[in-house]
Amino acid sequence: MGNAEQNREAVSKLRELIKDIDTAMLTTMSDKGLVARPMKTQDVEFDGDLWFFTKKDTDKFHEILHNREVNVTYAGKSYVSVRGTAEIVEDPAKKKEYWSAGYEKLLKTSYDDPNVILLKVNVKSAEYWDSGNFAKMVIHFFNRVVGNETDDDHLNETLKFK
Template sequence: MSEPVTHAEAVETVRELIKDIETAMLTTISGDRLVSRPMQTQDIEFDGDLWFLTKKDTSKYTELLADPRVNVAYAGKSYVSISGTAEFVNDLERKKEMWNKMYEKILDVSYDDPNLVLIRIHTETAEYWESGSAAKMVTHLLKKAVGKNSDPRSEPGLNETVDLTQAPNQS
């Protein structure tokens, strides 16, 4: 059993794990099914919230209006699954700060287009598998597939879940 971590330690751990991963998979709820799509990770430091850009005339916008619960998955040297709640933010200065020419080509809009909106994910928990544990995870999944008992949490450091919510009186 690992020791509890502070909010700052949890945020720092997740920051380090996702900092070099350019693309995340954002999962939304659409009626009775889950929908995932790739999203560009913003070039800003993770502080406990995740930020993405989208257009209002997309299915993800409609899905998030109906149900703001999301999961954001990162895969690279480590694997991170973050759950949280999305909100839309119309902040022209923040859009400008995040903007680059690639978005203009991909989204076919400029940063000041009224159809462009920010998605802010208020993170709640992050589950991660650290570097070097991928082989152990594959072994666990293979054992599970053939019916053998295996628990990825039985390996020290293999898999952890951290709370990213911050108590109201913490700084």
């Protein structure tokens, strides 16, 4: 399988895993260590990038200016941990495209506020655990407890991007 096909499959799989999860936890690195906070994922089809609105007058904005490496986690039918690189996007057309009335209430402003920015997370890899197979999880944890874990017991998989 070529890199382009592998990337398309990874994008498709991650899109399916996170499509119904509205809130993610974004983890950044502060000068005191790791910091996580809830973020509303943009309601756009995942294509390899995750999008979030925030403001410049937040700690996360300044943390990303110093260290662009972030982690985004989702919990729903599956558990997903996404590693990527954040980028600050101030493009007014892009902000208008992703804006909704819900953000007006949440952020108490409008998309054309110069303090409002988009965070674009370019996904590098994603690890996921399928919580839909309860029997497999029980067997896995039983095998771990009794010391019989094998390679076949792993519940998680890793997706590689670009």
